[in-house]
Amino acid sequence: MAKVGLRGLRILKTFHLITACLWLGGAVGLTLMLFGMPLPETDGQLYGYNLSCKFIDDFVIIPGAIGCLLTGLLISLLTQWGFFKHRWIIIKWVLTVFCILFGTFFLSPTVNGQPRISAEEGLMALANVDYVANYHSNLKGGIFQLVSIVFMIWLSVFKPLKGRGKPLIPKTAELPD
Numbered sequence: 001m002a003k004v005g006l007r008g009l010r011i012l013k014t015f016h017l018i019t020a021c022l023w024l025g026g027a028v029g030l031t032l033m034l035f036g037m038p039l040p041e042t043d044g045q046l047y048g049y050n051l052s053c054k055f056i057d058d059f060v061i062i063p064g065a066i067g068c069l070l071t072g073l074l075i076s077l078l079t080q081w082g083f084f085k086h087r088w089i090i091i092k093w094v095l096t097v098f099c100i101l102f103g104t105f106f107l108s109p110t111v112n113g114q115p116r117i118s119a120e121e122g123l124m125a126l127a128n129v130d131y132v133a134n135y136h137s138n139l140k141g142g143i144f145q146l147v148s149i150v151f152m153i154w155l156s157v158f159k160p161l162k163g164r165g166k167p168l169i170p171k172t173a174e175l176p177d
């Protein structure tokens, strides 16, 4: 497949970074909301709070994650970086796909379930077993997701494990006895 030049790579990287910022920003925002929000005092406040969490998930985290995946795909396809030339890129692939599947099938359902419960039960939702379980899953899963994103940013900047299967520094010839 034809490769893009330096200008093309820079354009792709700009979009890659914007989407990475969206994903990280959304994940930080949602985790802080789960950790640090004062307890709501009215039914409406609790519902609004749950709706805001869902809004951040739907309109910041999910577009950021999908955008990162798509721009990562384009960088691998259209530039010399490729898919499997470097172990740090392989790790990013595996972790990105894992985080997106984990988010889709485990985290998002817990965020999406909350507004329905608080709309029906108001503040009594805080004592609802499903609501509390969703909250704890969301907090633990969200922290895992956040640590993974930060790790991927570290990987991208330091680019350790360059190349595959061959040592970076050639072994020195063994000295004769």
Ligand code: HEM
Binding pocket: 009, 013, 016, 017, 020, 021, 023, 024, 068, 069, 070, 072, 073, 075, 076, 081, 089, 092, 093, 096, 149, 152, 153, 156, 157, 158
């Ligand atoms: C589909 C998976 C991904 C692939 C294949 C991928 C691939 C790449 C490649 C090849 C670069 C180097 C571009 C260059 O310097 O010319 C890069 C840069 C970068 N990526 Fe990704 N990436 C992926 C996912 C992610 C994710 C999930 C994040 C974080 C949320 C991320 C954050 C970054 C950052 C911050 C840089 C810039 C590093 C720097 O210039 O120092 N990437 N990515």
